Every structure is written in structure tokens, then in C-alpha cells.
């Protein structure tokens with residue numbers, strides 16, 4: 001038995017999709033545990049680019065099974081679109097995709113509620129992906145959500161849906177934000193989705209435990225990342241699920257005792273989409289240059305990603321929360337043209353060093369980075385697959401991060417393609433890649 005998790009350590013878009021795709025060859029079942037179609041995981045295979053939002057990236061590998069766990073919030077229309085797109089590209093989804101009967105369902109009133117709350121004057125705007133993710137999790141925690149099991153049960157769904165819709169309408173009217181919508185038409189639409197999704201639905205805990213009994217290996221694919229985690233991220237500027245190690249377990253029904261290794265993914269710099277504090281953010285020309293070099297535009301919403309330098313305090317914090325086995329640094333090639341590369345080695349708040357990650361976003365927003373300048377390499381690392389072939393300054397950059405984090409960098413990604421990856425000799429990552 002050897003099961004693995006892959007997690008993002010910053011604010012998402014670290015390249016989890018690429019690394020999961022690389023590792024998936026050695027695993028049998030790839031599982032998503034949290035989030036929804038706010039995620040966008042890009043996998044480049046040769047000339048083809050796939051973007052996965054709800055379906056685990058492992059689906060792209062022939063013969064692998066993919067599970068959407070109980071911890072997700074599912075927009076059925078988005079899921080059906082994704083299935084259709086993948087099948088159109090020749091990916092076998094039917095028969096290989098399994099959707100939890102305990103996952104929650106996103107309805108139009110979730111998106112409507114999000115539109116209103118994001119636009120409310122005086123409210124802290126999060127800059128969400130507008131997918132209804134937060135309001136759906138809100139209903140889940142408030143015990144009034146509708147789960148997949150109810151959606152696909154004709155004897156249960158209509159009554160449940162009408163009752164919830166009536167309650168939503170009453171609340172909207174009381175808040176004077178009611179927009180007329182056709183409850184019966186929506187019900188008919190979701191009955192159709194239910195018919196199309198029914199063949200995929202399973203009890204994920206039973207399914208995964210059977211797989212484990214049969215000696216199958218699981219790969220848990222994180223979505224979002226540590227700094228977007230509902231508990232540990234930059235609250236309230238984050239997403240509504242646990243994107244850290246614990247969430248993988250509660251969102252899949254796989255016991256923490258069965259997760260043997262955790263691979264953390266970080267970019268060689270930092271990015272963030274949406275609002276919220278970002279200590280090493282670069283404004284102006286330097287940020288634009290990094291955005292251009294890294295093609296940093298949101299996979300889901302197309303928004304320009306905010307860009308900044310590598311932040312060691314964040315990585316230390318992420319390591320403390322997730323207890324990583326190894327680290328993969330992606331997009332090293334994006335730093336190729338730089339003369340020097342500042343790295344944030346510490347924080348200061350009102351002139352004093354700060355050792356812990358502030359819980360208060362007002363404090364975090366005032367934190368100042370302490371930088372150490374590292375020499376750049378000013379030559380191309382794109383596509384390098386052998387650590388020995390990196391320019392000395394790039395090797396030193398990796399060693400500097402390793403020393404500061406007290407964690408091995410087992411992998412370095414030098415391009416979006418599967419094979420544009422350095423797997424370090426004798427690293428934990430090498431063992432995982434080799435299976």
C-alpha cells in the first residue's frame with residue numbers, strides 16, 4: 001500500500017494538474033476531495049491542452065479511475081459539459097468516472113446569492129470565481145444543502161427542491177434582493193441532469209475502500225491551495241473548503257492513516273487571483289513582466305493573476321500544516337531572464353520581525369517582506385530534465401530554498417509538458433515517480 005496526495009501551497013495554480021498527470025501513471029484511482037469548478041488544472045500532453053475543473057486529472061491516463069469525492073460542490077451542468085468536452089477529445093470518461101452520492105449540488109440560487117453578496121457595498125469583496133461555490137458550502141454547513149443522492153432520487157428530489165426554493169425565495173424577498181426565476185423550469189432542468197449523472201454516482205467511501213482492499217493505489221489531487229484554505233488561508237480572502245492535508249481525508253472518506261506521502265507544489269515565484277493581501281506582490285512593470293513570462297492569466301476566469309516573489313514564510317507555514325514529504329517547484333523557466341531574484345525570507349510588522357502567520361488580514365495586509373537577492377541565471381532552463389544541466393545559479397536558487405525550508409526539492413518543472421520535469425536523484429519524489 002502506498003497512497004499519495006498532491007497539494008498546492010500558495011494561492012492556487014501552482015501546476016498541480018501537470019504534476020498529478022505525471023504521477024498518475026503509477027496510481028490506479030485519482031481522487032478529488034474538495035472545491036468545485038472554481039479549480040482549473042491544466043495538463044499539456046503533446047500538442048493538446050486539457051483543462052480539468054471537477055474531474056481529477058488522472059482521467060487522462062488510460063485505464064485509470066477518477067473519483068469526485070463527497071467534499072466537492074458540483075454544478076451538474078458544468079460537470080456534464082466537462083464530461084462531453086473530454087469525451088469529444090477522445091478521453092474515456094464513462095466507466096472510469098465515479099461521483100460521490102454525498103457531494104453537494106450547486107443550484108442557480110447559489111450563483112445569484114454570490115452575485116449579490118459580492119456586489120454589496122461595505123461588504124469585503126472576495127473576488128470569487130462566481131461559480132456559487134461559497135453559498136453552496138454555506139448551505140452544506142447549515143444543513144440545508146441538496147446532495148447528489150437526493151438529486152438522483154425521483155421520489156425525494158422534487159419535494160426537497162421546491163421546499164428549498166421556497167425558503168430561498170422567502171429569504172431573498174425579506175432582504176429585498178429577490179429576482180424572479182422559474183422554479184418548475186429549474187426543477188425540470190435538474191431532473192434532466194440527474195438522469196444523465198445517475199450512471200456515474202457511487203458511494204465513494206465504499207468504492208475507495210474496495211479499491212484499497214484490492215491493492216489499488218490512490219492519488220488524492222488537491223484543488224486550490226494552503227493560502228486559500230478556509231481555516232489556514234488569508235481569511236476571508238480565500239475559498240470555502242479545506243485545501244490542506246486534512247481536507248483530503250474528510251472530502252474523500254480515505255482515512256489519514258492511509259495517506260502515506262504528501263507532495264507539495266509551489267511555483268518558483270508567487271501568484272494570486274482575486275482580492276486579499278499578498279506580501280511579495282509586484283505592482284507595475286516588474287509584475288507585468290513576470291505575468292507575461294509566466295502567462296499568468298486565470299485558467300477559469302481569464303483574470304490576470306497578481307504576481308510576486310517567492311515567499312519563504314508562506315512555504316514554511318504550508319509545510320507545518322501539511323507535513324510534506326517532498327516539494328516540487330514549478331515554472332522555474334519563467335525566472336530565466338532575470339538578473340537578480342529577490343526571495344522573501346521573513347516578515348516584519350510595524351518594524352518588528354514576525355515569526356507567525358497573522359490570523360488577522362488587517363495585520364497581514366500591513367506586513368512587509370524582508371528580501372534576500374539571489375543571482376539570476378539569464379539563460380534558458382526551458383525543458384531541462386537533468387538537474388546537473390541547470391545553470392549554477394539555478395541550482396543555487398533551489399539549494400537556497402531547500403536550506404530555508406528544511407525540505408527537499410524532489411522535482412523541478414521547467415515547462416508545461418509532462419516530460420519537462422527534473423526528477424532529483426535519490427529524492428522521495430523520484431521514488432514516487434518510479435512507483
Ligand code: GDP
Nearest residue numbers: 013014015016017040041042331413414415416
Ligand atoms: P493548477 O491549478 O495548480 O493545476 O495550475 P494551472 O493549470 O491553473 O496553472 C498552471 C499553468 O502553468 C498552466 O498553464 C500550466 O500549463 C503551466 N505550467 C505548469 N508547469 C509549468 C512550468 O514548469 N513552466 C511553465 N512555463 N509553465 C508551466
Ligand code: IMO
Nearest residue numbers: 012013038039040128129223224238239273274
Ligand atoms: P486551482 O485548483 C486560484 C480563488 C478565487 C478567489 C477565491 C474565492 O486551479 O489552483 P471561490 O470561487 O472559490 O469562492 O473564490 O479563491 N480561487 C482560486 N485561485 N486557483 C484556484 O484553483 C482557485 N479556486 C479559487 O480567485 O480569490
Ligand code: MG
Nearest residue numbers: 013040041299
Ligand atoms: Mg488552476
